[in-house]
Amino acid sequence: MKGLLFCSAGVWGLTAYFFFYFQNVVGARRSSWRVISSIEQKTEGSEKKQQMAKEYREKVEKELRDICLDVLNLLDKYLIPKAGNPESKVFYLKMKGDYYRYLAEVASGEDRTVVVEKSQQSYQEAFDIAKDKMQPTHPIRLGLALNFSVFYYEILNAPDKACQLAKQVSVADSGQKAYSEALEIAKAQLSTTHPVRLGLALNYSVFFYEISSSPDRACQLAKQAFDDAIAELDTLNEDSYKDSTLIMQLLRDNLTLWTSDTGADDQEGGEQTGETGGN
Template structure:
């Protein structure tokens, strides 16, 4: 796979999207090898993976909108590489935070465009990451806040936050020691938001009922 990408696919990529896609594929390929390799072999494939991701990311930043699905997928996979392969949660979270900020601030087309970008990123996270992964949980947290504060949709916000929390709780025993603190902190924030939003919607319902009684 690596040889095919290096000799044919990457050199013949005719546009930035294709090149980023194939470089991301190369980074993914060596990341998977790094999960099982040991010693000098592992060091080599880790280096190949990081170089591929970095080259792809540099091109993506220069040539693609922050909300482009290929750039989003690359950023999420690169952050997983930092977190799981390099054991560098700070860099992973910094990269993931940049993705989330891009989704928040690049929604120039209004709520609809932002929603589409969040949904694409969330779909990628669900397909690539465990429910307890702190990056997936952080994305769910921001997406639910977007529903509540931007789209004024408390029901959908609560549904997403509850689903993310429940899915993570169900697999809490699979958390490793490195991820535990980050994941449980975000889960606590999800639960706090759920409590706040639920009480707010109940309070609004009671106010509406009281107003109806007065009429």
């Protein structure tokens, strides 16, 4: 599932592109893995079909592991050591926790034990910095609290600890008000193709999907922003063309993935997980 996307000054630019790209790539494979695993469990009566599903699942698992290891290598070698402020440091450490968690989702035995421990260590380090350096309503701190709670609930099977962390996201109403006010200003002052306006719509739609659990509003907002930008695509100037079209692609990718996830959830009895950034 897509994670919450932050376009603040500390993490925008090439770093944000890096984050967006890998979240899309890994998100598609996590979604595929969930669907394939469900199919594999339902084909127990047919050895041939079960073997086919198993082989495809293992292929997706390898791709997912390779992507996660690439991201973790970049984080450890370049991004975390060079983080120049608490916001960036927390953002990168949260990403590290997220990608180790993705590995834990498909790992087993001793391998799983190792990646679970590394995920928890990364989240905890980020959380300690966030509590000391960030306001409780800061979107990166909120996203971290939500993802860390998902880790406790899904990976460690510790619902009490998960609920304790998730309570910190109860202040999300303040976040929604801020997004709403910012979007109104953007609509009044920026063109539909402006990258800042598109980035805001992208973040706000993920906020609705992940934090407010409002997939209909999320899809409506993302689709409206995409359609409005498409209608004025010929007005884009060269300076903002790359940024705007990238965010438009992300809006469309989110819509596609959310629709896919909703279909898979319906087939599996409506199960839904919530996370940010990482999804």
